[in-house]
Amino acid sequence: MRGNLAKAVELANLQRFRHAPLPRSYTDYIGRQIFLVLLTIQGVAAFALITLGVILKKFGQAHGLMHPRIRQEINRAGTSLLPMFMFVALALGFLVIGQTVAALAKVGATSYLGSTMVIVVVRELGPLLTAMLVLARVGTANVIELGTARALGEVEALEALGIDPVHYLIMPRVLGMALGVFALTIYLIIGALASGCLCAFLANVPLTPSDYFRQIAEALNWLDFALLALKTMAFGFFIAIVTCYHGLAQPLRLEDVSRVAVRAVTQGIIACLLIDAVFIVLYLLT
Amino acid sequence: MSEPSISPVVLEMRGVRVTALRDPSLVVLEDVNWTVQAGEFWVVAGVQHAGKSDLLLHAAGLLTPTEGNCRLFGCDTREFDETQIRERLRVGFTFADGKLFNQFTLAENVALPLRYHRHHTEAETARAVAGLLELLELTPHANLTPGNVAAVWRQRAALARALALQPELLLLDNPNGGLTARHRRWLVDFLDQLWRGHEFFGGRPITLVATTDDLYPWQQPHRKFAALHDGTFSEIGTWGGAEFNRHQAVSELLTGAEGA
Numbered sequence: 001m002r003g004n005l006a007k008a009v010e011l012a013n014l015q016r017f018r019h020a021p022l023p024r025s026y027t028d029y030i031g032r033q034i035f036l037v038l039l040t041i042q043g044v045a046a047f048a049l050i051t052l053g054v055i056l057k058k059f060g061q062a063h064g065l066m067h068p069r070i071r072q073e074i075n076r077a078g079t080s081l082l083p084m085f086m087f088v089a090l091a092l093g094f095l096v097i098g099q100t101v102a103a104l105a106k107v108g109a110t111s112y113l114g115s116t117m118v119i120v121v122v123r124e125l126g127p128l129l130t131a132m133l134v135l136a137r138v139g140t141a142n143v144i145e146l147g148t149a150r151a152l153g154e155v156e157a158l159e160a161l162g163i164d165p166v167h168y169l170i171m172p173r174v175l176g177m178a179l180g181v182f183a184l185t186i187y188l189i190i191g192a193l194a195s196g197c198l199c200a201f202l203a204n205v206p207l208t209p210s211d212y213f214r215q216i217a218e219a220l221n222w223l224d225f226a227l228l229a230l231k232t233m234a235f236g237f238f239i240a241i242v243t244c245y246h247g248l249a250q251p252l253r254l255e256d257v258s259r260v261a262v263r264a265v266t267q268g269i270i271a272c273l274l275i276d277a278v279f280i281v282l283y284l285l286t
Numbered sequence: 287m288s289e290p291s292i293s294p295v296v297l298e299m300r301g302v303r304v305t306a307l308r309d310p311s312l313v314v315l316e317d318v319n320w321t322v323q324a325g326e327f328w329v330v331a332g333v334q335h336a337g338k339s340d341l342l343l344h345a346a347g348l349l350t351p352t353e354g355n356c357r358l359f360g361c362d363t364r365e366f367d368e369t370q371i372r373e374r375l376r377v378g379f380t381f382a383d384g385k386l387f388n389q390f391t392l393a394e395n396v397a398l399p400l401r402y403h404r405h406h407t408e409a410e411t412a413r414a415v416a417g418l419l420e421l422l423e424l425t426p427h428a429n430l431t432p433g434n435v436a437a438v439w440r441q442r443a444a445l446a447r448a449l450a451l452q453p454e455l456l457l458l459d460n461p462n463g464g465l466t467a468r469h470r471r472w473l474v475d476f477l478d479q480l481w482r483g484h485e486f487f488g489g490r491p492i493t494l495v496a497t498t499d500d501l502y503p504w505q506q507p508h509r510k511f512a513a514l515h516d517g518t519f520s521e522i523g524t525w526g527g528a529e530f531n532r533h534q535a536v537s538e539l540l541t542g543a544e545g546a
Contacts, residue, residue, distance in 0.1 A: 064408075065401040149387075156307070157385035159348055161399045161447070162374045168402070251308060 040267070047245045048238070051174055054166045066172065073176025077138045077236070078183050085184050088133065089191025097121065097192055098199025101212070105205045113207070114215030117193065122224055123283060126189040127181075128276055131235035134181050135268045139243040142173055143264040146247025147257035155248065169248060174240040181236030182229060223286055231279045238271045296455045296493050297322035297345055301354035304340050310352070314340050318354070318519040320512065324454070327481045328495040329504045331539055332514030338497035339382060341514065342459050345495065346379045358455070375403060378453030382460040384444035386432040392443040393419060393428040399450045418446040421486050422476075438469045449480075452487055456480065458496040462503055470503045478506075501539050511536075 097117065104113055146169060149155060158165045197212050246264035297320070304315035314337030322328055332338045343349040344356055347363035356363045361373045386395045397415045400406060406414070419425050422442045427435045432443070441461065448456060461477070462470050477496065483489040498504060504511075505525045512521045513535035522536065523529045530536055 062402045064405070065398075152388070153381065153383075153385045154387055156343075156348060157381060157387070160346060160379040160381070160385075161402070162371055162451075163399070163402050 043249065044242060044245050044267075044271075047249055048241045051166060051170050051241060051244075054164065055171050055174065058164070058167045058171070061167065066167070069168075069172040070175050073172040074179050075176075077134055077173075077177045077180030081134065081137060081180070081184060082187065084133070084137075085130070085188050086191055088129065089188045090195045092121075092125070092129070092188070092192040093195025093197075094199045096125070097196025098203060101196060101200040101207065102203050102205050105200075105207055110207055110211075111215075113212065114217075114219030117196075117216050118219040118224060121192055121196075122189055122220065122228060123279075124276070126192065127185050127228065127232050127235060128272065130181055130185040130188050130232065131239060131272045132269065134177065134184065134236070135239045135243075135265060135272070138177065138180070139239045139268050140261055140265055142240065142243040143247040143261040144257055146244055147252050147260050148254065150248055150250075150252045151254045151257060165248065170240075170244045173244055174237060177240040178233045178236035181239070182232040185228065185232045227279060227282060231275065234275050235272050238275060239268050242268045242271050294324050295321055295357075296324050296359055297495070298357040299345065299351075299354065300356075302344060302351040302356055303353035304337055304344050305349070305352055306337075306340050307343055307349060313517070315514065315517055315519055318344075320345075320519060320521070322455070322493060322495060324493050325481075325491055326493055327477075327509045328512060329501070329509050330495065330497045330512045330514065331501050331535060332497070332499065333535070333538060334499055336499075336514040336535075337517070338499075338514060339459050341519065342379070342457050342495070342497055346377055346457050347374065348379070375451050376454045378448035378451065378456040380441075380444045380448045380456075380458045380461060382463055384432070384437075384440040386440055386443055386447070388432050391429050391431055392424055392435065392439065392446075395432070395443055396424075396446045396450055399447060403451060414450070417486065418450060421484075422446045437464050438466070441465065441473075449487075452490075453492065454490075455493045455495070458494070460497050460499065462496075462498055462500055474503050481508075499539060501536065 100116065100120070101110075101113060104110055104116065149169070155165050155169075158168055193213075193216060197209050200207060200212065201209065243264045246260045246267070250260075252260060299318045299320040302315075302318040302320075303313055304318060306312040306314050318341065330338055330341065340349065344351055344363075345358075347356065347358055347366045350356075350364050358366075359373045359376055361370050366374060386392070387398070390398070393415050396418055397411055400411045400414055404411070416425070416428075419428050422445060424439060424442055424446060427439045427443075432440050435443075441464075445458070445461070448458075458477070461473055465473065477494055480487070480492045481494050483491040496504075501511075507524050507526070510521070510524060511530055512519060513533050515533070515535035515538075520533065522533045
């Protein structure tokens with residue numbers, strides 16, 4: 001209980017390095033930055049493992065209180081963002097997919113349409129755009145909420161009540177965001193492909209909707225579905241972990257919250273790009 | 287009413303070094319040796335920043351001593367984890383500023399420990415919460431969030447939340463801080479009822495430890511006093527005793543209070 005957060009705090013104790021006097025040379029400065037990056041990676045990884053352990057061990061504990069909280073987080077990181085995602089899907093379809101389809105048709109390359117759409121929309125743009133939007137909308141709110149709770153001593157209050165802060169505050173956010181990003185990506189992809197088809201139809205591209213969707217369906221294989229699920233859940237998991245880590249796993253004062261939020265969003269973007277790179281390698285290998 | 291009989295040790299500190307919550311490298315008290323037995327009512331006095339809150343956080347097992355041993359109900363707080371959750375829940379704790387959850391109403395704050403630790407139905411939880419709110423005269427404020435009520439009601443809601451799980455040992459960090467004379471009197475009387483055994487809790491006495499920087503409200507002979515001064519912890523007996531009257535911290539606090 002107390003140990004979970006204490007371990008994370010121990011690993012997140014980077015303040016002394018950040019506030020140390022300025023180094024005398026550029027090499028010292030670069031060395032310190034590298035050291036800070038390594039310590040942050042260690043802290044985030046440890047926090048991720050601790051959270052995974054808590055999810056596995058305590059998923060059913062206090063279910064009367066916790067399961068509604070998980071549903072609430074799924075709603076926050078998923079359902080409530082649906083209108084915004086429908087708008088983004090429509091825009092993506094008209095601005096990118098419609099134009100791509102028209103350009104391919106102009107050069108007589110419509111036979112590449114399916115594989116192009118799968119690579120661009122299903123594998124890359126859909127998951128990455130969803131992750132970035134969820135990071136901006138929900139991840140930032142996570143850091144601010146948790147950072148404020150930390151600064152106001154609410155975390156100590158939870159511990160005083162015998163409530164594990166990782167279980168109560170982090171587990172619902174991690175599960176909610178992992179499932180939210182997965183579901184929103186599916187909706188974004190379907191919406192973007194459909195609006196792209198509509199755009200192509202309106203632009204008089206010589207391609208029937210049935211041919212358009214048949215080509216996309218033929219270009220998709222089971223691995224795309226499996227890796228899409230894995231990738232989007234990994235995005236959601238790590239966005240939640242990075243933002244919660246920065247909000248919760250270090251002692252904060254109220255004035256630190258905004259600075260920490262900026263750092264968390266930056267690291268969230270980097271984490272998503274790194275995960276994306278790993279999946280590109282996986283796609284190339286399979 | 288007769289005093290509760292002295293029984294087993296509930297809190298024991300041996301050679302404890304107390305460090306600050308916000309800066310673990312800062313030592314606020316050295317070599318704390320203290321034993322609290324079941325049925326006792328302790329008041330720990332000290333000026334502001336003497337280390338009262340940090341001492342209480344160590345006593346509650348919320349901070350681990352870097353040196354020495356702290357035992358709660360026989361369990362070393364260094365090893366407090368999931369397996370000792372039963373022992374952990376025998377201790378109630380209220381912070382100096384209440385530390386309520388700002389997004390919840392007062393009723394939801396009080397309900398939180400019950401909903402987390404007890405497998406009650408919603409109706410049973412609601413009944414228990416309503417009883418506690420009534421006991422602490424919080425019913426009219428039940429559906430307000432902490433930001434919309436005065437500090438005194440926040441303080442009482444924090445006390446109600448700490449009492450929700452019916453602890454055997456209640457640690458209160460400066461419970462009188464910022465209260466008016468009327469509310470101070472009410473609180474001290476209420477704590478006395480808890481210590482003697484309130485009928486709401488089935489007449490079971492609760493062991494109490496409160497910190498304070500104002501000794502006047504606590505001047506009754508049944509309480510034991512300790513003082514924090516110059517980074518040391520000393521037991522100073524009961525109100526008006528020779529050791530009590532001699533202690534530097536006591537004279538500072540009483541003089542300060544008179545001056546105020």
